[in-house]
Amino acid sequence: xxxxxxxxxxxxxxxxxxxxxxxxxxxxxxxxxxxxxxxxxxxxxxxxxxxxxxxxxxxxxxxxxxxxxxxxxxxxxxxxxxxxxxxxxxxxxxxxxxxxxxxxxxxxxxxxxxxxxxxxxxxxxxxxxxxxxxxxxxxxx
Amino acid sequence: xxxxxxxxxxxxxxxxxxxxxxxxxxxxxxxxxxxxxxxxxxxxxxxxxxxxxxxxxxxxxxxxxxxxxxxxxxxxxxxxxxxxxxxxxxxxxxxxxxxxxxxxxxxxxxxxxxxxxxxxxxxxxxxxxxxxxxxxxxxxxxxxxxxxxxxxxxxxxxxxxxxxxxxx
Numbered sequence: 336x337x338x339x340x341x342x343x344x345x346x347x348x349x350x351x352x353x354x355x356x357x358x359x360x361x362x363x364x365x366x367x368x369x370x371x372x373x374x375x376x377x378x379x380x381x382x383x384x385x386x387x388x389x390x391x392x393x394x395x396x397x398x399x400x401x402x403x404x405x406x407x408x409x410x411x412x413x414x415x416x417x418x419x420x421x422x423x424x425x426x427x428x429x430x431x432x433x434x435x436x437x438x439x440x441x442x443x444x445x446x447x448x449x450x451x452x453x454x455x456x457x458x459x460x461x462x463x464x465x466x467x468x469x470x471x472x473x474x475x476x
Numbered sequence: 477x478x479x480x481x482x483x484x485x486x487x488x489x490x491x492x493x494x495x496x497x498x499x500x501x502x503x504x505x506x507x508x509x510x511x512x513x514x515x516x517x518x519x520x521x522x523x524x525x526x527x528x529x530x531x532x533x534x535x536x537x538x539x540x541x542x543x544x545x546x547x548x549x550x551x552x553x554x555x556x557x558x559x560x561x562x563x564x565x566x567x568x569x570x571x572x573x574x575x576x577x578x579x580x581x582x583x584x585x586x587x588x589x590x591x592x593x594x595x596x597x598x599x600x601x602x603x604x605x606x607x608x609x610x611x612x613x614x615x616x617x618x619x620x621x622x623x624x625x626x627x628x629x630x631x632x633x634x635x636x637x638x639x640x641x642x643x644x
Contacts, residue, residue, distance in 0.1 A: 341481075341482040341483045341486070342482050342486075344483060344486060345482050345483060345485060345486025345487075345489070346486070348486045348487070348489070348490050349486060349489050349490065349493075352489075352490045352493040352494065352497075353493065356493055356496075356497050359497075360497075360500060363504060367504070367507070367511075370511055370515075371511070374511065374514055374515060374518060377518045377519075377522070378518055380522075381518060381521045381522055381525060384522075384525045384529075385525060388525065388528050388529065388532065391532060392532060399643060401532060401533075401536060402536065402640065405536060458529050459529060459533065459578065459581045459582055460533060460536070461533050461536050461537050461540060461574060461577075461578060462540070463540045463543065463544075464540075464544075465540060465541070465544060465570070465573065465574045465577070466577075467577045467578060467580075467581050469581075
């Protein structure tokens with residue numbers, strides 16, 4: 336029996352070390368994965384936000400696109416829709432995107448297959464009635 | 477010697493695990509610093525983007541405030557207005573309402589600004605400037621920072637048909 340005691344102590348020691356090792360490492364790994372995923376999402380959000388800003392700042396038919404989008408209910412928006420889709424495609428470097436507000440689609444390019452990776456960004460614009468509208472850009476890559 | 481052998485092996489085993497664990501922790505601490513730096517950079521970029529969102533919206537906030545004030549006071553264009561001071565006062569109130577809505581959505585604050593309207597035969601010039609700045613403030617407990625930007629916007633409007641001629 337005496338000769339088994341050192342083995343028992345050794346095995347208990349190893350089990351203790353292994354348990355404490357995994358008990359600490361696994362939560363840290365899970366946390367790091369969570370942090371990395373969040374950072375990736377925020378980074379993508381900022382990129383799409385920047386694309387949307389660039390798009391709204393650019394011009395189409397001597398008018399800033401911001402104004403064309405904000406006044407789309409009153410001006411001849413249908414005349415410039417195709418041009419705007421082309422510009423948005425250039426800015427986003429994607430053939431698969433959708434610009435919408437909280438209720439409806441404003442601009443979209445349907446020449447794409449369903450893709451898994453989706454990036455989103457939003458921006459607030461003011462409309463002629465003084466209402467603040469949220470524009471959401473969804474890009475599929 | 478027979479009884480010391482297994483204990484020594486167990487201790488060496490434990491020591492190897494501890495060393496390995498120490499190495500892993502060291503790597504984690506190192507990468508943690510990078511993650512914090514990246515998180516800070518991302519938050520700052522987000523703040524800058526929000527400021528840009530407000531900066532691009534301000535000329536149109538001015539323009540739509542101008543058009544709404546004209547409509548509410550029953551004028552078709554700026555030339556018809558008898559009391560320019562009253563118009564400026566109403567215009568400032570409307571602009572303030574619109575600006576507040578924008579501030580709520582973006583968390584960017586705009587304070588101590590001045591609005592001037594200059595009239596010319598060919599153009600109406602509305603200038604918005606501030607001796608202070610527009611400000612974005614991060615509310616995160618982990619990361620507190622402020623981003624300031626100069627507030628200076630000018631719009632040009634046609635006095636005849638109220639179309640927007642330019643944004644600066």
